[in-house]
Amino acid sequence: MGIESFFANKQGFVATKLDNLINNVVNWGRQSSLWPYPFATACCGIEFMGVVSNTHDVARFGAELVRFSPRQADLLLVAGTITYKMAPVLKRIYDQMLDPKWVIAFGVCAASGGFYNNYSVVQGIDRIIPVDVYLPGCPPRPEAFFDALIALQEKIKGEKITRHDREQRPQLRPESDTSWKVPVVDPAQRAIRRGE
């Protein structure tokens, strides 16, 4: 990233001003055209369909270009319950997204496990991936989603493009289980990919 590292090393008045200007312009672009990847697993996903449909129309906030490829999206929207069975999939999707990337936990299930406190549901996705905005509600109303989106936009506004994205990411929940490994590809599948 040429321009970013250029400014990171410069000091002085002009550099600071220019730095701010570029920062603002880039962030303005980022915040006003978020491309969401709806990781919709449950009831909240149905409500997210209401968000994009014409009555509520998320296009007003510049986030209507729903992408189903993590490579093309910069906003991961986890809408619905994440079970232990689904956890490796979610982690994999998140890792596949390119920086800069943000995460909204849509609904209490994603944020904390919700009222499914049991053997099969992950008690909050922030045990697996960092979350920028937590959106409570079961399901949240579409208006509440817009509130979360605006909160995320505000947050993006304050980010420094000269700092590495990874340093600005929120932390995982402290009690998260660190013994848990990043999902690996099954050896049989890997052999197939390589054509062995």
Added chain:
Amino acid sequence: MVATFDVKERLRQRFAADVLHADRAGGMESITVKKDRIVEILGFLRSEPDLAFDFLSDLGGADGMRLDWPQWRDRFQVVYHLRSMKHGRRLRIKASVPESDCRMPSVTGLWKSANWMEREVFDLFGVHFDGHPNLKRILCHHKFVGHALRKDYDIHQGQWLDETESMMDEIGEYGENPDDGGFSELVPVNIGPAHPATHGTLRLFAKLDGETVVRVSPEIGYLHRGFEKHSESGSWTMVIPYTDRLNYCSAMLNNVAWCHGVEKMLGIEVPERTQYIRVIVSELSRIIDHAVCVAAMLVDLGALTNFWYLFNLRERIYSILEELCGARLTSTYVRIGGLAYDLNEGFIDQVRAILRDIPKNVGDVIALIKKNRIFLDRTVGVGAVSKELALSYSWTGPCLRASGVAFDLRKSDPYLGYENFDFEIPTYEDGDVYSRAMIRFDEIVQSMRIIEQALDRLPSGPIFSEDKRVHLPDKDKVYGSIEGLMNHFVLVYDGIKVPKGEGYHPIEAANGELGFYTISDGSGRPYRVRCRPPCFTIYSGYSEIAAGSMIADAVPILSSFNIIAGELDR
């Protein structure tokens, strides 16, 4: 033959040594048998013309570890709910399985739907089924240790998973196609669970020959949220919010199904007004469910415009329901013995207004697709399911009716006074994707008819049963009399006390027969709750139906089933 119908006696004559116990519970004969000859017994019940229990409604398990019933001899029971399509009767057969010898014969040879249901019992209770073609876990992940629904499994004990299952065992080897002498190559392709065509929670693993699906195997359980275990840990009323989240496109119907089942166990009749209101909200939910199903299916075919049209309709019905109960999706409106609130002011006018608009809304969509060449090419004749296959997979609801069986619980086993309404059961003959889409439009029309009649005849009166076991006394009685106070205290503190016994009282939900098999030990908490989800059995037929089709057709076949993951995986 009806006069001499006595299934108990018939079974005793034939399998004297195997019948352990017989009683009548929850509106049907309930017979406990030994496990070893279960295939013969069920085969006999199925083939005798005067019994003809040819339809496997449900197959579930129960753990009697904390149950002190004398007739419950061994730890586990595998429960079969049968229905005779010919005679319209139901029957419950329970096979007793001891913990020391936790295995029994599989009935997959009799019904294809038993395949997944037995896998579920194996997964959650650990009962092995001998002769099952592919007995492995279905809802919990493949590295899960223990059996979640056993009473000694701690509800909070989660188990992390670090890699998804490869599924190679179900699909077979990668390589040359043996059928054409190695001319073409077979390629395994993983679709989902995070894929738009699989709606976020379903995973398909397919083996392709070019664009043709040679074999496909679904993996489910990505949304297994422990509904049954949760229900068994709270009071009867506390289950209602969980039912909202089963089929979250039509939460009201699930509420009605649960409360209706519990009321039957209590022997309570709800007031007439409540029945009518339940019918109205049920049918409104059915309309939403069908609209969402068709909208999602058309999106999968690339027709996005219809989605906007149908979602307008959905949004309007949601605003009506929201005014009624305060929530758009997850209503929690129905209560055991009544309803949470009476109708709000203006409800009737709003519903009447929307009934006037639905024909236009739906008509627009039909006009867009009815003569649309692309739509017809991609749906007519695709994924055709015969009557016999549909019944063997225990299909119910619109999918079964699209295959030509006019089976609808609202007509065949009426509840909530559906017998007093004038409506038809639409059926189609071909059982293809086209029929499964169009039948939903026809059902929307019938639902509108029902709502209209219900609005016209809506009686006034109370909305809650007067029965002390479910009805909180009025406030002046609570503050003014000792009985009222005690009554209130006990009901709030202990919850509703459902008498000992078991029950299964299904209703017709948007996807088909939805019922809860419940066991009460009289303690104020459900001992066992088993949900019979309509789309579980429907989806179990997918691999057979989609095999041989083009990969592009496999997607509309899937979406025409209207698989709702919350209900599928619970």
